[in-house]
Amino acid sequence: MLFPKSEEYESRCVKRKVLLEALANELPEGTIRFSSKVVHIELSGYYKMVHLSDGTILKTKVVLVGCDGVKSVVGKWLGFKNPVKTSRLAIRGLTHYPQGHGFGKKFFQFYGDGVRSGFIPCDHNTVYWFLTHTSTELDEKTDPENIKEFVLNKLKDLPENITNVVETTDLDSIVMSRLKYRPPWELLWANIAKDNVCVAGDALHPMTPDIGQGGCSAMEDGVILARCLGEAIKAKGESDDEAESYKRIEQGLKKYAGERKWRSIDLITTAYTVGFIQQSTGKWMNLLRDKFLSSFLSRLLLKKSHFDCGSLVS
Numbered sequence: 001m002l003f004p005k006s007e008e009y010e011s012r013c014v015k016r017k018v019l020l021e022a023l024a025n026e027l028p029e030g031t032i033r034f035s036s037k038v039v040h041i042e043l044s045g046y047y048k049m050v051h052l053s054d055g056t057i058l059k060t061k062v063v064l065v066g067c068d069g070v071k072s073v074v075g076k077w078l079g080f081k082n083p084v085k086t087s088r089l090a091i092r093g094l095t096h097y098p099q100g101h102g103f104g105k106k107f108f109q110f111y112g113d114g115v116r117s118g119f120i121p122c123d124h125n126t127v128y129w130f131l132t133h134t135s136t137e138l139d140e141k142t143d144p145e146n147i148k149e150f151v152l153n154k155l156k157d158l159p160e161n162i163t164n165v166v167e168t169t170d171l172d173s174i175v176m177s178r179l180k181y182r183p184p185w186e187l188l189w190a191n192i193a194k195d196n197v198c199v200a201g202d203a204l205h206p207m208t209p210d211i212g213q214g215g216c217s218a219m220e221d222g223v224i225l226a227r228c229l230g231e232a233i234k235a236k237g238e239s240d241d242e243a244e245s246y247k248r249i250e251q252g253l254k255k256y257a258g259e260r261k262w263r264s265i266d267l268i269t270t271a272y273t274v275g276f277i278q279q280s281t282g283k284w285m286n287l288l289r290d291k292f293l294s295s296f297l298s299r300l301l302l303k304k305s306h307f308d309c310g311s312l313v314s
């Protein structure tokens with residue numbers, strides 16, 4: 001199925017490395033400390049003592065924000081459970097075309113027979129593709145050559161220019177991972193923020209990749225968190241009162257948690273539902289999907305990304 005072009009919405013493919021470098025380059029040199037694995041968090045009055053695997057202990061002065069991914073140590077400290085594993089596996093790859101791929105800016109998506117796949121140009125010379133499935137033929141230890149063969153077999157009925165994308169993919173760009181998500185109801189009563197600690201990104205809302213919003217919503221978190229903290233710090237003014245500062249930060253984080261809770265629940269639930277319907281093998285569900293839901297689901301994918309999280313400064 002060709003993904004519908006929409007006048008209202010658009011999707012853009014951004015390479016993770018490029019995005020990370022752009023964000024890191026905005027920070028003063030030395031702000032980021034690499035290879036620092038957090039293993040334990042300890043309370044010490046208004047402060048948190050963050051223990052690293054090499055024995056170093058860092059003392060948080062203002063706030064501790066856990067952006068430490070799906071296995072978040074900070075999330076565990078706040079009381080979150082481990083994300084739930086689904087029976088679905090995602091295969092992803094990148095294909096380089098030195099002479100240009102010729103797909104323009106179109107995003108192609110296909111689904112049916114328990115498989116969902118997509119092909120998205122990143123730039124003039126690169127196409128990113130993915131395939132999700134529930135097959136038990138593969139597991140996380142399968143080598144890239146067999147994964148590629150599996151994908152080509154699943155996509156054999158698609159047009160040749162699409163299967164060629166997979167055929168010409170470098171084996172070392174192929175990755176496969178089991179999909180995980182946080183059951184949305186867990187967020188109803190969870191502590192997204194407590195004291196001067198909070199979580200953001202996958203640590204807060206790991207979701208299945210069906211609407212491509214995991215990384216995008218992590219950036220939404222970042223903007224809203226920065227705004228809430230900025231307001232709290234600005235309100236502090238010249239006051240040196242530690243208890244008052246702490247209270248303001250705590251309130252800023254509470255505001256952030258309130259703003260992100262329902263958005264997180266919405267995204268996790270939508271992603272799971274879209275994936276469930278698009279990858280279904282059931283006869284009736286397939287009929288319903290192909291006859292009535294396909295354009296709605298494709299539109300939903302674009303619509304959910306159209307979220308205004310406001311500006312950094314209020």
Ligand SMILES: Cc1cc2nc3c(=O)[nH]c(=O)nc-3n(C[C@H](O)[C@H](O)[C@H](O)COP(=O)(O)OP(=O)(O)OC[C@H]3O[C@@H](n4cnc5c(N)ncnc54)[C@H](O)[C@@H]3O)c2cc1C
Pocket residue numbers: 036037038039067068069070071072073092175200201202203209212213214215216217218
């Ligand atoms: C192959 C792939 C394709 C994806 N495609 C899309 C897409 O198309 N669109 C989209 O929006 N999202 C996509 N996602 C999801 C997106 O990448 C994630 O949602 C996003 O990276 C979450 O960002 P994060 O910073 O919260 O977590 P992560 O990117 O997981 O970063 C967590 C960081 O914390 C570090 N860390 C982990 N544990 C510790 C610890 N104990 N101590 C210190 N540091 C720690 C890790 O080393 C890492 O640097 C994709 C994910 C994958 C894997």
